[in-house]
Amino acid sequence: MSENVIVELASSKNPLVLDCGKTIGPIKTAYTTYGKLNDSKSNAILICHALTGDQYVASEHPITKKNGWWSLLIGPGKSIDTDKYFIICPNVIGGCMGSTGPNEENPQTGKEYGLDFPVVTIADMVKAQKLLIDKLGIKKLFSVIGGSMGGMLVLQWLSKYPACVFSAIPIATTSSHSAQNIALNELARQAIMADPEWKSGNYNEQNTKPIKGLSVARMAAHISYLSEQSLHEKFGRNLQNKNKIEFSFDADFQVESYLRHQGFKFVDRFDANSYLYITRAMDYFDLKIENNGSLIEAFKDTEAHTLCVSFTSDWLYPTSENKVITKTFNALGLNVSFVEIDTDNGHDSFLLNEPEFFDTIQGFLDATYKKL
Amino acid sequence: MSLFNTDKDFNVISNLIPSGSNIIDIGCGDGSLLDYLDKNKNINGRGLEIDQDKIRECLAKGISVMQGDADIDLVDYPDKSFDYSILTYTLQATKKPKEVLEELVRISDKAIVSFPNFGYWKIRLNLLLNGTMPVSNNLSYSWYETPNLHFCTITDFIELCGATNIKIEKKCNLKKYSIQEYTKKSKFDNFFLESGMFLISKK
Numbered sequence: 183m184s185e186n187v188i189v190e191l192a193s194s195k196n197p198l199v200l201d202c203g204k205t206i207g208p209i210k211t212a213y214t215t216y217g218k219l220n221d222s223k224s225n226a227i228l229i230c231h232a233l234t235g236d237q238y239v240a241s242e243h244p245i246t247k248k249n250g251w252w253s254l255l256i257g258p259g260k261s262i263d264t265d266k267y268f269i270i271c272p273n274v275i276g277g278c279m280g281s282t283g284p285n286e287e288n289p290q291t292g293k294e295y296g297l298d299f300p301v302v303t304i305a306d307m308v309k310a311q312k313l314l315i316d317k318l319g320i321k322k323l324f325s326v327i328g329g330s331m332g333g334m335l336v337l338q339w340l341s342k343y344p345a346c347v348f349s350a351i352p353i354a355t356t357s358s359h360s361a362q363n364i365a366l367n368e369l370a371r372q373a374i375m376a377d378p379e380w381k382s383g384n385y386n387e388q389n390t391k392p393i394k395g396l397s398v399a400r401m402a403a404h405i406s407y408l409s410e411q412s413l414h415e416k417f418g419r420n421l422q423n424k425n426k427i428e429f430s431f432d433a434d435f436q437v438e439s440y441l442r443h444q445g446f447k448f449v450d451r452f453d454a455n456s457y458l459y460i461t462r463a464m465d466y467f468d469l470k471i472e473n474n475g476s477l478i479e480a481f482k483d484t485e486a487h488t489l490c491v492s493f494t495s496d497w498l499y500p501t502s503e504n505k506v507i508t509k510t511f512n513a514l515g516l517n518v519s520f521v522e523i524d525t526d527n528g529h530d531s532f533l534l535n536e537p538e539f540f541d542t543i544q545g546f547l548d549a550t551y552k553k554l
Numbered sequence: 555m556s557l558f559n560t561d562k563d564f565n566v567i568s569n570l571i572p573s574g575s576n577i578i579d580i581g582c583g584d585g586s587l588l589d590y591l592d593k594n595k596n597i598n599g600r601g602l603e604i605d606q607d608k609i610r611e612c613l614a615k616g617i618s619v620m621q622g623d624a625d626i627d628l629v630d631y632p633d634k635s636f637d638y639s640i641l642t643y644t645l646q647a648t649k650k651p652k653e654v655l656e657e658l659v660r661i662s663d664k665a666i667v668s669f670p671n672f673g674y675w676k677i678r679l680n681l682l683l684n685g686t687m688p689v690s691n692n693l694s695y696s697w698y699e700t701p702n703l704h705f706c707t708i709t710d711f712i713e714l715c716g717a718t719n720i721k722i723e724k725k726c727n728l729k730k731y732s733i734q735e736y737t738k739k740s741k742f743d744n745f746f747l748e749s750g751m752f753l754i755s756k757k
Binding site for chain 2: 508520524542
């Protein structure tokens with residue numbers, strides 16, 4: 183297991199050209215690795231994190247002190263076996279865990295970027311990841327894996343760098359953000375920007391923090407990660423440490439208390455401006471539009487072996503959205519597999535202990551590795 | 555289903571398929587047939603399967619498999635996606651067998667279809683003498699729990715093909731493991747074969 187590493191990529195002379203037309207360089211990328219890269223550099227797996235994920239995929243998070251967000255899946259002898267594969271997990275640009283983003287210093291001004299940070303896209307994040315892979319001397323990734331926004335990054339890799347991807351697992355994701363997805367993100371952004379402590383994005387300079395706005399954003403998002411069934415089973419109408427309702431606006435119900443807790447613990451580890459930038463990148467994601475209205479066009483050059491996974495109770499990125507992707511892969515005659523995992527855990531399923539999901543991934547990866 | 559899982563049956567299918575063909579096995583189960591064809595005919599195979607446990611077995615064998623339903627998901631494949639589609643012992647469990655057959659010959663050049671023959675003499679005799687629905691090797695469910703919805707006889711199948719845009723090219727005898735060019739309906743087959751298996755294409 184490696185420590186967190188921060189590398190400088192691109193440069194002021196040779197900057198990263200962003201989709202918005204602006205350039206940035208040099209940029210920083212913070213990443214972790216697990217396992218060993220083999221001599222032929224053919225066992226590398228890139229893990230792409232979701233909206234509020236980061237590079238601490240299988241090691242302790244420095245702020246929360248919790249296990250990595252996919253530590254159930256990735257490790258020695260686990261479904262994604264670090265004794266066999268070399269795992270790379272970078273923090274996306276626009277993020278807040280050490281990669282270039284709005285809360286990092288702008289080298290040109292010496293001050294924090296704040297809202298001067300250019301609006302980045304999923305494709306920009308992938309361009310930065312490609313620079314990292316180049317720097318590590320890897321020509322072809324054995325696999326690129328990610329769920330939710332991570333799945334969008336996976337799809338972007340297949341589309342943009344088809345020759346560099348041998349296999350891919352996009353999970354619980356979409357090839358274009360739906361109106362409902364955008365609406366939920368807008369709700370979150372408005373919650374942040376409505377907090378007077380946000381200070382037009384300059385909260386760090388003014389020594390404040392939009393804690394309330396960011397936690398409301400997280401609360402709203404958290405609801406979208408769960409299913410009605412799981413909320414009902416976890417909380418029902420149970421009251422929080424009381425026997426009867428109190429005719430007040432305190433957290434009478436357990437579900438209220440739970441959401442408030444989720445919101446408040448989130449602000450310790452996440453930056454409000456980052457939340458704005460990354461949700462924007464997701465909203466702009468539309469591989470069809472990006473490719474002259476044709477999803478077939480988006481993936482025409484890939485020959486990757488793919489496994490698409492969705493979850494029955496996920497209403498944020500439902501099976502129907504994932505099937506749009508598999509349908510396209512089928513039309514292209516790709517080696518595509520698709521599994522819909524039966525679970526009540528909603529969109530969050532991909533981060534939880536779902537043994538069938540883990541077995542599916544392991545079976546696919548190990549069998550595909552033999553085809554290298 | 556049980557009757558079919560022998561190397562000899564696989565061999566008949568293998569003999570119908572040229573090496574290197576693009577194949578989809580609909581209701582591919584644990585992928586045994588695709589695995590067999592891969593090893594013996596170096597095919598490029600895909601599976602469609604509804605059961606998740608079986609899908610995981612396919613994946614672990616390195617077989618590309620889509621979770622799906624023959625009644626619903628074949629529409630997602632473009633015309634002539636494959637050289638051959640295979641539907642073994644699944645037709646009788648589909649909701650719309652006619653549409654499924656039409657989809658088969660749309661998404662592939664040729665299709666191999668097998669099914670339990672309800673015209674088989676033992677089944678006729680069973681119904682005649684016992685007056686109960688038949689339970690045998692390849693009809694192993696009681697009537698109240700069977701996933702099978704549309705049983706047919708070999709004659710029924712041939713008549714359906716005649717009434718649609720489907721041409722029967724070859725017939726297989728799964729007792730003798732032989733393949734013959736199809737010429738005309740045979741009462742003999744309908745009476746003495748426990749299963750029907752045909753190679754079909756679009757007229």
